[in-house]
Amino acid sequence: MAATEGNGVAVRLADVAREAGVSPATASRVLNGSSRKPAEEIADRVRVAAQRLGYFPNAQAQALARNTAGLVGLIVHDIADPYFSSIARGVQQGLGENGVQLLLNSTGRDPQRELAAVRAFMSHRTDAILLAGSRSQQEDHELMEALRRYQDNGGRVAMIGQPLPAAGGVQLDNAGAAAALADELLKLGHRRFAVLAGDQSLATARDRVEGFVGKLRDAGVEPVAVREGAFTRDGGYHTAGDLVRDGLLEAGRQTCVFCANDVMALGTMTAVRERGLRLPDDVAVAGFDDIPTLGDMFPSVTTVRIPLEEIGRMAGEMVMEDGDARRLVVSGHPVLRESTRPVGA
Amino acid sequence: MAATEGNGVAVRLADVAREAGVSPATASRVLNGSSRKPAEEIADRVRVAAQRLGYFPNAQAQALARNTAGLVGLIVHDIADPYFSSIARGVQQGLGENGVQLLLNSTGRDPQRELAAVRAFMSHRTDAILLAGSRSQQEDHELMEALRRYQDNGGRVAMIGQPLPAAGGVQLDNAGAAAALADELLKLGHRRFAVLAGDQSLATARDRVEGFVGKLRDAGVEPVAVREGAFTRDGGYHTAGDLVRDGLLEAGRQTCVFCANDVMALGTMTAVRERGLRLPDDVAVAGFDDIPTLGDMFPSVTTVRIPLEEIGRMAGEMVMEDGDARRLVVSGHPVLRESTRPVGA
DNA sequence: CTGAAAGCGCTTACAG
DNA sequence: CTGAAAGCGCTTACAG
Numbered sequence: 143m144a145a146t147e148g149n150g151v152a153v154r155l156a157d158v159a160r161e162a163g164v165s166p167a168t169a170s171r172v173l174n175g176s177s178r179k180p181a182e183e184i185a186d187r188v189r190v191a192a193q194r195l196g197y198f199p200n201a202q203a204q205a206l207a208r209n210t211a212g213l214v215g216l217i218v219h220d221i222a223d224p225y226f227s228s229i230a231r232g233v234q235q236g237l238g239e240n241g242v243q244l245l246l247n248s249t250g251r252d253p254q255r256e257l258a259a260v261r262a263f264m265s266h267r268t269d270a271i272l273l274a275g276s277r278s279q280q281e282d283h284e285l286m287e288a289l290r291r292y293q294d295n296g297g298r299v300a301m302i303g304q305p306l307p308a309a310g311g312v313q314l315d316n317a318g319a320a321a322a323l324a325d326e327l328l329k330l331g332h333r334r335f336a337v338l339a340g341d342q343s344l345a346t347a348r349d350r351v352e353g354f355v356g357k358l359r360d361a362g363v364e365p366v367a368v369r370e371g372a373f374t375r376d377g378g379y380h381t382a383g384d385l386v387r388d389g390l391l392e393a394g395r396q397t398c399v400f401c402a403n404d405v406m407a408l409g410t411m412t413a414v415r416e417r418g419l420r421l422p423d424d425v426a427v428a429g430f431d432d433i434p435t436l437g438d439m440f441p442s443v444t445t446v447r448i449p450l451e452e453i454g455r456m457a458g459e460m461v462m463e464d465g466d467a468r469r470l471v472v473s474g475h476p477v478l479r480e481s482t483r484p485v486g487a
Numbered sequence: 488m489a490a491t492e493g494n495g496v497a498v499r500l501a502d503v504a505r506e507a508g509v510s511p512a513t514a515s516r517v518l519n520g521s522s523r524k525p526a527e528e529i530a531d532r533v534r535v536a537a538q539r540l541g542y543f544p545n546a547q548a549q550a551l552a553r554n555t556a557g558l559v560g561l562i563v564h565d566i567a568d569p570y571f572s573s574i575a576r577g578v579q580q581g582l583g584e585n586g587v588q589l590l591l592n593s594t595g596r597d598p599q600r601e602l603a604a605v606r607a608f609m610s611h612r613t614d615a616i617l618l619a620g621s622r623s624q625q626e627d628h629e630l631m632e633a634l635r636r637y638q639d640n641g642g643r644v645a646m647i648g649q650p651l652p653a654a655g656g657v658q659l660d661n662a663g664a665a666a667a668l669a670d671e672l673l674k675l676g677h678r679r680f681a682v683l684a685g686d687q688s689l690a691t692a693r694d695r696v697e698g699f700v701g702k703l704r705d706a707g708v709e710p711v712a713v714r715e716g717a718f719t720r721d722g723g724y725h726t727a728g729d730l731v732r733d734g735l736l737e738a739g740r741q742t743c744v745f746c747a748n749d750v751m752a753l754g755t756m757t758a759v760r761e762r763g764l765r766l767p768d769d770v771a772v773a774g775f776d777d778i779p780t781l782g783d784m785f786p787s788v789t790t791v792r793i794p795l796e797e798i799g800r801m802a803g804e805m806v807m808e809d810g811d812a813r814r815l816v817v818s819g820h821p822v823l824r825e826s827t828r829p830v831g832a
Numbered sequence: 833c834t835g836a837a838a839g840c841g842c843t844t845a846c847a848g
Numbered sequence: 849c850t851g852a853a854a855g856c857g858c859t860t861a862c863a864g
Contacts, residue, residue: 152612152640152841154840154841154842155841155842155843156841156842164850164851165850165851165852166841166842166843166851167843167844167850167851167852167853168849168850168851170842170843170844171843171844171849171850174842174843179849180849180850181849181850184849184850196636198606198609198610199610199841199842200551200610200612200840200841200842201607201610201611201612202547202550202551202556202611202612202840202841202842203547203551203840203841203842203843203856204841204842204843205547205842205856206545206547206548206551206840206841206842206843206855206856206857206858207841207842207843207844207855207856208842208843208844208856209843209856211547220576221566221572221575221576221579222569222572222573222575222576222796223572224567224569224572226572227566227567227568227569227571227572227575228567230566230567230572230591230593231565231566231567231593234566234591234592234593241607243590243592243607243608243611244590244591244592245588245589245590245591246575246579246589246590246591247579247588247589248575248576248579261543262546262586262588263588264543265543265544265545265546266546266547266588267497267545267546267547291541295497375779375783405779405780408780408783409783411783411785412782412783415785433780434720434750435750435753435778435780435784437757438720438753438754438756438757438784439780439783439784439785440756440760440784440785451567497857499856499857499858500857500858500859501857501858509834509835510834510835510836511835511836511857511858511859512834512835512836512837512859512860513833513834513835515858515859515860516833516834516859516860519858519859524833525833525834526833526834529833529834544857544858545856545857545858546858547856547857547858548840548856548857548858548859549857549858549859550840550858551839551840551841551842551856551857551858551859552839552840552857552858552859552860553840553858553859553860554840
């Protein structure tokens with residue numbers, strides 16, 4: 143039989159009830175935990191019937207009757223990005239074993255698709271919507287409006303990474319962690335810095351750069367360059383190449399390059415190496431995120447570890463709780479490796 | 488007002504109909520594409536009313552009435568693993584812009600949780616279930632049974648990566664790609680090989696090793712070692728360390744180590760380096776998967792590229808089509824980089 | 833073209 | 849404790 147539309151021939155609660163010789167109401171109470179507890183003897187009959195018939199409750203019908211879907215929606219920029227996939231894993235953990243299912247939507251940073259995702263989740267009457275990743279405040283008016291209405295209807299909203307005025311969530315202290323990294327690098331003796339700032343229209347990139355440069359200035363150190371570029375591996379590769387071309391990175395004078403994320407640091411390392419400079423003697427490199435492969439690079443790469451999975455987990459737990467979504471801030475911490483070893487150390 | 492359960496106060500189709508002065512049937516036909524097309528003038532009134540009231544169709548109610556949920560379920564071992572997150576991204580692409588939403592479940596390779604995920608998806612009456620990643624054939628009896636029943640009820644099933652007797656899907660020619668890699672390495676002049684086989688209870692690992700070693704033997708070359716271990720970065724690290732300890736990897740005699748996946752190759756490189764051997768002069772290394780950071784390693788790492796995203800996309804498209812799910816095989820191809828440069832080349 | 837009515841599969845006050 | 853009945857929000861033959 144060819145697979146056609148839908149699932150109509152599935153066994154229904156009414157079938158189970160008939161098989162067990164009870165009413166649908168009773169069968170429902172036995173099978174789907176209610177406060178009313180039918181007699182053990184009857185309950186057994188129902189369970190046996192359900193088992194024999196291979197009954198699976200129709201979640202759609204339950205959602206309609208109960209007015210709660212058992213669904214939580216997660217919106218990320220790109221699920222193939224380790225940053226978001228780690229968060230996604232954490233979110234699922236945080237949701238726990240309550241049978242809540244995760245609806246995932248990966249939007250490619252497209253505001254139109256983000257809005258469409260929120261609307262789709264609203265249609266599916268998800269109990270909560272989790273939004274991960276920073277976005278520009280600009281064209282988000284419609285998004286905010288949709289989320290507000292969702293909340294008015296009892297939906298819970300939590301932001302992951304970037305705060306939102308009207309919603310709780312779990313955010314990262316990017317600025318503080320970047321400052322802590324700067325502090326460590328200064329302690330190591332670095333004094334000459336360049337900054338690959340990534341895309342400064344992203345709050346995440348901005349906060350990291352501000353935190354880092356701010357701490358430098360507190361110590362009376364001014365970076366020799368702060369360059370914007372794509373917030374990607376290629377962005378790091380090209381911007382670092384520019385720095386070499388412009389004579390800011392050169393042999394014999396160690397410069398510490400802070401990249402606003404790890405993939406930019408990887409691009410930087412390759413660009414620097416291709417131009418014949420030594421790592422870390424000529425160019426020291428630090429990133430941000432602690433993506434998985436960093437420790438196996440050569441030299442291993444200094445970065446800031448952020449507990450992505452935990453952030454996701456906390457957000458997941460948060461939307462499973464009662465009460466208003468709180469606002470939590472978690473901090474990352476510097477992980478010093480070989481790529482920032484000062485010359486002569 | 489505190490966010491409580493559910494979404495009950497949302498505006499309903501009946502509200503829109505009343506506002507527009509038409510019947511719910513007409514409103515439904517205007518708003519949710521039916522073959523019957525109401526008059527333009529009326530349709531406009533309905534659309535305006537829906538807009539003014541901020542109407543969102545209740546997907547649960549639609550699913551119940553239409554007997555199709557607009558949901559597809561994806562089951563992976565670990566969404567934080569780049570292998571699976573790339574597939575997940577592809578799947579979402581393959582689903583297209585039809586408004587179908589993705590239900591994601593990450594099971595941690597636990598057969599119990601896989602079964603629970605399938606059951607949950609069945610409850611939610613997903614139109615299709617996609618299973619990614621290989622699993623052992625053993626305790627899967629219950630799983631197979633559940634999937635069979637799902638299919639009997641009209642659900643579509645597609646496997647990603649590993650074939651399944653009763654279902655179509657997209658699989659990878661692991662053995663063929665591994666053989667192609669072996670061939671390239673032989674052409675480069677490598678003659679002394681060791682194999683880190685990973686967990687041989689996984690079909691994926693087994694196929695890769697068999698394909699690789701088979702091609703070697705065809706050329707009259709027997710590997711000096713084939714060692715099992717965890718299919719992880721640490722598995723590679725420890726197993727490679729053992730090889731050094733046992734004198735199979737040593738300075739001055741280049742051995743090419745084939746690792747059944749990339750993360751094992753990364754662990755291998757670090758282990759080898761820590762023991763003072765040179766890459767690739769003493770130890771050449773090749774992996775499998777082409778995870779993102781490989782090209783920025785030093786030396787850059789030879790591997791087999793598998794089009795994960797495309798595999799996911801094909802599977803997504805497949806379950807959106809009519810007719811029986813086909814069985815597609817896609818092949819990876821070797822990517823030669825610095826880590827397998829032969830001595831003297 | 834439009835609408836009244838039945839039905840999708842469950843849950844849950846309300847009676848008994 | 850158990851069941852009959854109404855209702856959740858939509859869709860769709862069936863009449864008109």
